[in-house]
Amino acid sequence: MAEIQQQADSGKGGKKRAKKMSTKIDMTPMVDLAFLLLTFFMLTTTFAKPSAMQISMPVKPKPEDEQTELKASLAFTVLLGENNKLYYYEGLLDQSVKPELKASDYSANGIRKVLLERRARQPETVVLIKPEDKSNYKNMVDILDEMTITSQKKYALVDITKEDSDLIKSSGL
Incomplete structure (x- = not known):
């Protein structure tokens, strides 16, 4: 706590002065508090x-002879x-x-609108997502978010082919 110390009388004669009091504050309780x-x-x-995004991992791949071919009418390809x-x-x-x-x-007026229109026309759409080597990770996360927002049931991350890269280069877009 605080205590007050009094100084002893110096023993000199003369005027009586008020005794000087010094204070000493103990800081221990305040530090404890x-x-x-x-x-x-x-x-x-x-x-x-x-926060983590839920992602469904694929099951073990079937042998080549048991795999079903994807119909072109059901496919929708997104190139990043x-x-x-x-x-x-x-x-x-x-x-x-x-x-x-x-x-x-x-x-929201870009790919989300396109995906919603496509799903309204063809509910069984399979979206193939093909990122280029020079595309960035944020874009892949964004497109996966769009798959969740638009409630796409079937989508797959697929390696981009040389034909797809050539299509991008020749399109001029």
């Missing part, structure tokens, strides 16, 4: 919980390009048929 409060608030605070660019086309890329490549973006 500060640590108790700090400990209390640290233990009672809820920390931010990490460099510099945050996004391209898509309907169907599968075939030697005989060159699909019409369209550009879009990651906004």
